[in-house]
Amino acid sequence: MQTYPLKSLSLEQAIKLQQKLVDAIQRQFKGAELLQAGDYGLDPEFKKPRYTARVEKVLADFFGAEKALLVRGAGTGAIRAFFNANLEVGSKVLIHEAAVYPTTEVTFKSMDLETKKFDFNRLKEMEAQKLLPAEDFAAILVQHSRQKIDDSYDFGRVIKILKAKYPETPIITDDNYAAMKVEQIGVERGADLSTFSLFKLQGPPGIGLLVGKKKYLDKVEAINYSGGSQVQGPEAMDALRSMVNTPVSLAIQAQTVEEVNQRLNQGEVEAVKNSFIANAQSKVVIIEFEQAIARDFLAAVNEQGGVPYPVGSESRYEIGAMFYRISGTFRQENPEAEKYLVRINPMRAGADTVIRIIKETISALKGQG
Known part of the structure; x- marks a missing residue:
């Protein structure tokens, strides 16, 4: 059976990525602060725990993005938060021609989103752009890991082609099972937003990350303003420390x-x-x-x-x-x-x-x- 797995980082590349993350951490935190567990509650300046805000800044810098946001609900919660905050009920979304990941499908159904499928493996046809749907979409979702066992599409090229065809449409990538395993995630390849679970990166249960364009993340932040919606400082620090080892x-x-x-x-x-x-x-x-x-x-x-x-x-x-x-x-x-x-x-x-x-x-x- 022919398969096309993602190219993993070599051990040497992984060591450099780990060191890059630690460098980003030590640029944001004072030395003694790294020995602290973190704070609780809505800090008056940040409207969230101060340490959570600092961790988000580290992750935004690490991935070269405008903003990062920690959310509850792990990877599923991160994807759901984007759609809930940025799309209207009944909006149209372009996705790969494959079975939709079950928890993502729940989000689509709950918002009555209309999905249009196109086979991202057809790169040559996509590059011509003639066969891509001539429609307006509220968002495009690209999954980094494979959805079908014979998927072969080049993740970065797909993003580039889609962005050229639909320059005003936000491209969101599901980077679960790929983040910290490959050289670059979606936002580093030109997508507007990347989402993934920090639980899958040895972090505490239930913590997800969105990283990308500020205008989309501001809307997510606006609907998660309550104290109970916040990722608390100790959880954020725990997730960051765990991520270093991955x-x-x-x-x-x-x-x-x-x-x-x-x-x-x-x-x-x-x-x-x-x-x-x-x-x-x-x-x-x-x-x-x-x-x-x-x-x-x-x-x-x-x-x-x-x-x-x-x-x-x-x-x-x-x-x-x-x-x-x-x-x-x-x-x-x-x-x-x-x-x-x-x-x-x-x-x-x-x-x-x-x-x-x-x-x-x-x-x-x-x-x-």
């Missing part, structure tokens, strides 16, 4: 993905017919079994130490190698694949651990037979 750990994880895939394709596990790397949300190894044992395998892997389901997908709570079914959007494209395919994210585990768990689980299934 580029290097995620680059090591990407290296492990490559090693596991290579060893499986060299025949190290007899029952595995094929293995490939895909951005099935996160960058993972997807194994294809010779027989339709995927569901039985997933039911048994827990006993061998395999983590059977995600928490927040690469959250701080997930350290062991995870074995779970292929993503919902991929299942919609090919329901039969669920019988043969299993998704593996090594998390902090090594390739030896991943392959040992696969072998032991298959052996246990044979023993049951």
Whole structure:
């Protein structure tokens, strides 16, 4: 099966990205302030916790954007906040021709948004601009990670082409599963706004980030003015400190993905017919079994130490190698694949651990037979 995973940062690139973030932090905070937990409540100057405002400034500078905003509801909340604040009910949105991520679809339905789909993989046709819809859109949503298993579009080129065709339309990117793993997120590639979950970057549960054009984020901030809507200072500082560690750990994880895939394709596990790397949300190894044992395998892997389901997908709570079914959007494209395919994210585990768990689980299934 041909797949087109996103290009991960090398370990050297990840180290530089980590150091870039720390530099941005130390430009904004005094030394002793970095040893503080953070404050609570609506500071009279910022109308939010002072430390939250400082963290937002760090992240805006880090991503080279006009403004950053921390919100509740993780990545889903960040996307929802943009649409709620900037679009009218019933507005028209251009999206990729693929199954919509389930939580994003809830936002679309709740606002009765009309979606127009276009296959972003058709880059040559897009560049000609003739086949792109000749319509006015209130917003364009581009997902950074793959939505279909055979998606191949160049994220940066798609943004550039869409911005040339629709210069007045805000382009918002869903950078979940890509932020801190790749060289640049959407706002760094010319999009108006990037959104993603800091929970997926080892931060505290429920914290999301919007970063980009001030005129859109001011509207989001305006509808989140109450004390209960604020991300408190200790949460913001916790998220920032956790984010520092992610580029290097995620680059090591990407290296492990490559090693596991290579060893499986060299025949190290007899029952595995094929293995490939895909951005099935996160960058993972997807194994294809010779027989339709995927569901039985997933039911048994827990006993061998395999983590059977995600928490927040690469959250701080997930350290062991995870074995779970292929993503919902991929299942919609090919329901039969669920019988043969299993998704593996090594998390902090090594390739030896991943392959040992696969072998032991298959052996246990044979023993049951």
